[in-house]
Amino acid sequence: MDETKPQDAAAGTRWERLQRLFQNSRLGIAILALIAVAAFVTQVGDFVQRVHDWIRPEPAAELKIQSNTVRPLEKYRDLVTASGPGTIYPVGALVSFAMTHDGGGGEVVQINSLDVAVTSYEAGAACPFTLTADQIHGAGEAPLRQFDVLMSHGRVEAVQLKQDRDGPMRRGHSSNLLDIDPPLPLIIKATDDIEEIKIAFYADDPGRYGIDLSVQYTNSRGSKTAPVASVAFCKPQ
C-alpha cells in the first residue's frame, strides 16, 4: 500500500491536484529545499553541541580566596603605623581570609593543606621597633577558631587550634597547618559555603621572617594551589 496516497477517492483527487501543483513548479522545489535545509541545520546544531560538550566539559568548581587581610597582633598594634605589602609586623601577624568556590550546587572543593612557606629568615636581625609589654594583659583563654602558629629558627615549631571551648586543642608541628591532631577536614560544599580562616603567626626567636601562605585544594579535575598572602614580621633581641 502506498502510504502517501490518500485512500478515499475525493482525497485522491485532491492529492493528485496537489501533486500536479508541485510537480515541476519552482515554488514546490523552494519549499522542499527549505524543509531539507531546516532539517539539516537542526541536526548539525545538535551535533555541534555534542562535539562542544565532548571537547569542553562543564567547568569544575574553583576555590576563591576572598577578603584576605593582614593585621598586626593586637598587643603590638600601636607599633604599626601603616599596613601594606612592605610592612614588617612586630613579633607576628594575623592573617584572615575566606574560602568559597564558584561552581554549581553539587560541586565540592576539598582543602588539602594550608601551607606556610618560609621565604626568608634572618636570625637575630634588627627590627624597626622596640617592644613593650604595655598592651599585654592577662587575657585568659586563647581565641577560638584561630590557628596559632609559633615560628622558631626559620620553621614552624608548633600549631594549635581550638574550635570550641569544650573541644580538644588540635596540635601540630608541620608547615601544613591542617596537619594537626585531631584532624580538621575542610570541605567547601556549595557556592554559599564560606570557610573563614584566621591564622596568627608568632616569632618565638629573635629574627626576621618572610612567609608565604597558600592553600592547596582538590576539585574534580585534580589538585591546585591558591596563594593567600605574603607576610613579614620581626622579633627584636
Add this chain to the structure above:
Amino acid sequence: MPAGPQPGHFAYLLLAAIAWVGMPTCVRAAESACAASRTRSAEIEAIAGTFLTEDALFQGNTASAEDSGRPVPRMSAIDYKRAWVKFLLPKMEWRDRNAMFFTLYNRKLPLTDPEVLNVSFDVYWCLAAKGDMVLLSQGSTDHYTKIAAIDRQQQTVDLIDRWPDILMEFMGVAPTILAAPSGSGSTTGSKLVRFSRSDFERLFVAAITVDGPDEFIGSLEQALSPEELSPEVKIALGRSLLYAGEFKSFASPAADLIIDGVRSAGRAGNQNLVDQSIPAMFTAVAVAYSFDIMNGDGAAAETARQYLGSIEARYGPEAQWLDDEDALRIARFALAAKDWRTAYSFSSQVAKNSPGDYRAYLLRAQTTQQDLQAVGASGDEATVAATQGRDDAETALKLMTAREAEFDQRRRDFEQQKGVYWTRGVSAEQEDGAERDEIKAYRREASDLRDGFNVLLGSLKGTSSAGQPQQ
C-alpha cells in the same frame, strides 16, 4: 684493626666523665648564683601562702570572664599591684607592717610605667618566690597565674591556677601536671603545673611579689650586676617604696634611691628621666621630712626642707607640676607629723584642683581641728578657721554620699553589662569595696568634726558676745 682500647676511646671516656661530673656542678653553679635569693620573714612567707589559698579552693570552680561574656580586664601587673595596695594590703599587713609589693617585668618586654623594675629573666629567676603572681604570654595566650613552689636545684617552677588547663595551652613548651605534695599547706593535693626553667623563661613577662623593703632590696642588689642597677631601676625601686601603701611609705630610703637615680640619669644625659622623676622625688623628700619631724630629727628635717626648696627653685612651684595623689600623700604624712601648715597647704591644693575629691576636704578639716586644738582656739581667727573646718567637713560628707552613689551606679551599670566593673572585673569591685569601707569610717569622722566645729563655733560666739561691751 686491633680490638683493644684505642687512645681515642680514652679521650671520649675522659670527656664523658668531665661532662658527668661537670653537669651537676653547673646546676650547683646556677643555684649558687641565686644563693642570695629571697630570705623572707616567716610573716611574709605566711602572707605569700595566703595568696595561694583562693586558687587552691576555687580550682576548677570559678567562672572566667569568657564564661560570663565579660571582656577580659585590660590590667597590667602594675595596675593589679595598685589595686592590691588598696584592698589587699590593708587586710594582710597585720602580720608584718613592712609588707609591701614590688612589680617586676622582663627587660625584653619592659613596661613603660616608671614604678616597674624591668630586669632580666635571670635576675627574676633568682628572686622568684612562692605566692608571686606572674604574667605569662605566648602566642594568643596571656595569663596571670601564681608560683606555688620553685626548685632552683632541679630548675623547675610549679604554678597553681584556678584554671590549670590554660597553662597547658602555651605553645612550644612541655609542662607537666602534678598534685601538690603533702606539707604544701593550703595547696596540698591541688593540681599544679610544672615548667622547666627554660620553658618558664620563654613565657615570663611580669611578676608581683610581696616582701619587706630591706629584704627585697638586699636580694635585688645581690642579684643585679652593677651595670643592671640602672637609674631607671633605682628610681623604680624608690617609687615602689614611696607608694608602698595608701597610708604607708618608706620615704627616706625612697628619697635616697630616687635622688641617686636622678643624679645618675642626669650624668648619663637622660633628661627625660630626670624631668619625669622630679614629682616623685619631691614627694619622697616631703614625706621623709614629715618622718624626720615625727622622729625629732631636726637636722635631717632641715636638710630635707632645704632640698625641697632647691627643687622648687629649679623647677618652679610644686603646685604647677605635682599631681593630686602626691599632694594628698604629702598632706597625710604632714598631718601625722603635726605639720599643720604643710598639711593645710597641700590639702587645699587638692581641693582647688579636684573640688569633687572628699579626701582633700576631710584632710583639711582634720588639719584645722588638730591645729585649733593644739594652739588653743580663740578670737576671730579661730572663728574663721572653725567655720572653714565645719564647711570642709560638710563638703566632705556630701562628696562621700556622691561617691557612694557613683559606686551604686557602677553596680547598676554592671547589671547592664557595661561600666568599670564589667570591663575591669573583680579587682575594680574590690577596690571600690575597700574605699566604701573607708568612707564608712570617714563619714563618722567627718560628722564628728562637723559637730565639734559647731560646738566650738557656739562657744567662740558665746565668748565673743560675753566679751562685748554692754550698751
